[in-house]
Amino acid sequence: MASTVLRRLGLRYIKCRVSVFNVETRSEKYTRNFVTTSRVLAGRLFTEKHEWINVSDGVGTVGISEYAQDKLGEVVYVQLPETGIDVEANGEAGCLESVKAASEIYSPVSGSITEINQVLANTPNLINDSPYEKGWLFKIKLSQPDELKSLMDEDRYKKFTESQD
Amino acid sequence: MCHLKQIINIRKLLALTKVQPKSVLYSTKCREKEVIISKSKNIFENLALEDWLYKNADLNNRNYLFMWRNTPAVVVGRHQNPWLECDVTSVLREKVDLARRNSGGGTVFHDEGNLNCCFLTTRKLYNRKSNLELVVDALTSNWDIDLSINKREDIVLNGLYKISGTAAKLGGERSYHHFTLLINVNKKKLHNLLQSPLIGVKTRATESVPSHIMNLQDVNEDINYENLTHVISDKFLENDLVKRKEFVNPTEDSYPGYNIILNELKTFKWIYAKTPNFKISRAFRIEIDSKIIHTEIEIEIQKGLIYNIEFSLKPNNMDLTNIVNRFKDVPYDTTELLPILDVLENENNDAIYKWFLRCIKQTLNV
Structure with missing residues (x-):
């Protein structure tokens, strides 16, 4: 009896925390709408394979860069990893299809996938229209945050893409 | 004197214009080239070798051109739905191979009258247009045919096919x-x-774009697999002194790790279960004992398995849930479905029951 009550309480406690978390993320999203594009990019780190990651509280949001979406052309299909699976830094973590080409997505860091952007299933072209905001791909709980040190900040990435053309 | 200066200037100019194309040539020349032609006529073996080369070949130093042909096969793109792209039942009945490749794009039919060309290189040097141009160049310099490259990067014959x-x-x-x-x-x-x-069918899978097609032999009977591979290889190796060209048998011994790729390509998991989840919805009506009966059926396929069957029956005077429950998690595969349908058919002789079963059968097209 007591244990059921406790379990119920525990459940409620968890639910409570989840809802608080939701509110937090939502408010974060709202504030984001007001900042300028350069501020939006400020926290982002980039890989040489043109993925970006934005980390907050140990969880990184991952997407592909403006440069990458432009090179790919219109994305028509997005295959994302399953939530809960572990991926390694530079390991395959999905695939994008555009103009008859299947392009691998690589995870910028090691960790486990906590969430995928479900909206992309029906509207894959959000990756083209809003690569840094609505077109994010997945969220990952970092297992080795030190890996972030090897990534490029926006300035370095910009120079890197210039050297690629 | 002035005249002389001008001549010198012109010479300098000429020298400059000469230097530039040379350096461009040099940069492409310094990459090694190799042509590999498969002796296998099996689609799975050739796709496995292609994937092996993609993963293991020395692409940093060498460009590869891999060519093959295979016995009849339907090959779907990486994110496609084979049930929607072809008649799976006929394909299997006619002993045609059904394969899924790793690349994007639409479904193609291969037989021995089809040549497959694969250009492997670094991501940086990836250039579809130049590969297609090379092939068009190879063909048009050997045969008098009208070939061009369209916007979708298809090679078209006579501007249309x-x-x-x-x-x-x-x-x-x-x-x-x-x-x-x-x-x-x-x-x-x-x-x-x-x-x-x-x-x-409701699906998010990528769908093929049907086109008018033509065979090269329709315009020139002389063209065949042997001379086509020959002229394309020659063009590919044109500026290469070593001219590496090999006819190979894909085996584990020659390509360590090849068997793992080959076995994976043949699995239900890769060919069918990779299909993006989809639903098939159908409505049927029938008159039994002068009563109109109406049903709507929606079958959901997830990872190649029947995940859920939803239905309505009007008038609702029969419990048919027993039927639909029997299909839960059964692979969408005729050989698995037909025995279940046979068993169900013998379980009840009621006319509505038998009709509903036929509706399920038609919806799944088994």
Whole structure:
């Protein structure tokens, strides 16, 4: 009896925390709408394979860069990893299809996938229209945050893409 | 004196214009080149070797051109739905292979009248247009035919008929671009097999764009697999002194790790279960004992398995849940479904029951 009550309480406690978390993320999203594009990019780190990651509280949001979406052309299909699976830094973590080409997505860091952007299933072209905001791909709980040190900040990435053309 | 100066200037100019193309040539020359032609005529073996080369070949130093042909096969793109792209039942009945490749793009039919070309290089040097141009150049310099490259990067004959379908796979550092070339493909078989009998499918899978096609032999009977591979290899190796060209048998001994790729390509998990989840919805009506009966059925396929069957029956005077429950998690595969349907058919003789079963059968097209 007591244990059921406790379990119920525990459940409620968890639910409570989840809802608080939701509110937090939502408010974060709202504030984001007001900042300028350069501020939006400020926290982002980039890989040489043109993925970006934005980390907050140990969880990184991952997407592909403006440069990458432009090179790919219109994305028509997005295959994302399953939530809960572990991926390694530079390991395959999905695939994008555009103009008859299947392009691998690589995870910028090691960790486990906590969430995928479900909206992309029906509207894959959000990756083209809003690569840094609505077109994010997945969220990952970092297992080795030190890996972030090897990534490029926006300035370095910009120079890197210039050297690629 | 002035005259002399001018001449010197002109010489300088000439020298400059000469230097530039040389340096461009040099930069492409310094990459090694190799042509590999497979002796296998099995689609799975050739796709496995292609994937092996993509993963293991020395792409940093060498460009590869891999060519092959295979016995009849339907090959779907990486994110496609085979049930929607072809008549799976006919394909299997006619002993045609059904394969899924790693690259994007649409479904193609291969037989021995089709040449497959695959250009493997680094991601940086990936250039579909130049590969297609090379092939067009090779063909038009040997035969008097009208070939061009259209906006979708297909090679078209006489400005209208597609003779080639393109697709690509891009990794972080590696890439390949492959395409078919129709020499003398059985067009009737192609049209028959690339038609899905399924009705009422809702899917997010990438769908093929049907095109008018033509065979190269329709315009020039001299063109065949042997001379085509020959002229394309020659063009590819044109500026290469070593001229590496090999005819190979794909085996584990020559390509360590090849068997793992081959076995994976043949699994239900890769060919069928990779299909993006989809639903098939159908409505049926019938008159039994002068009463109109109406049903709507929606079957959901997830990872190649029947995940859920929803239905309505009007008038609702019979419990049919027993039928639908029997299909839960059964692979969407005729050989698995037919025995279940047979068993169910013998369980009840009621006319509505038997009709509903037929409706399920028709919805799944088994």
